[in-house]
Amino acid sequence: LLGVGVAQLADYTQEDLFAQALREEAAEQEQALEETEAEEEPEAVVVRRWLPGQDVRHAEFGPGWVQGSGVGRVTVRFETPWSEPGRVRTFAVDDPALEPARPLPLRRGEGMDGEGE
The missing domain is CATH 1.20.5 (Single alpha-helices involved in coiled-coils or other helix-helix interfaces)
Incomplete structure (x- = not known):
């Protein structure tokens, strides 16, 4: 310059x-x-985000985990670490009966309180 x-x-x-x-x-x-x-x-309105593998609890079906989600739907497999393969259900992502949950223990009875968590 x-x-x-x-x-x-x-x-x-x-x-x-x-x-x-x-x-x-x-x-x-x-x-x-x-x-x-x-x-x-x-x-x-905040839309809930469900991630694959996330632990959830449904008021009617109990504990489970997210198998997948998208297009306003979430698919949940209802089973526990010590149960047989469980049933699969699909819900709206904003279903009030479906909520995030703490992971269940890998062995039955460990760390379980009255709600089974």
Whole structure:
């Protein structure tokens, strides 16, 4: 860059800096407005996310694990580490009877409380 004069570029550069500052200020004001509007809106419904292998408990069918999920559905295999292969059922991801659960012990009777967890 030696030998290059920048005297004529200085005015133009200063204009860009001011324009950039105005854009940033406008963006900050817009973001603040969006945050205010978001606070006024009712909370969005949170969709539960079910991961393969996740331990679950169903109010009717008992303990099981997620075999797969997608397209608004979750497939659960209802079995325990010490049981025969269990039945498989598919539910809506927002089924209120289905909830995450703690993993069951690998050996029967270890660490089990009154609920079988």
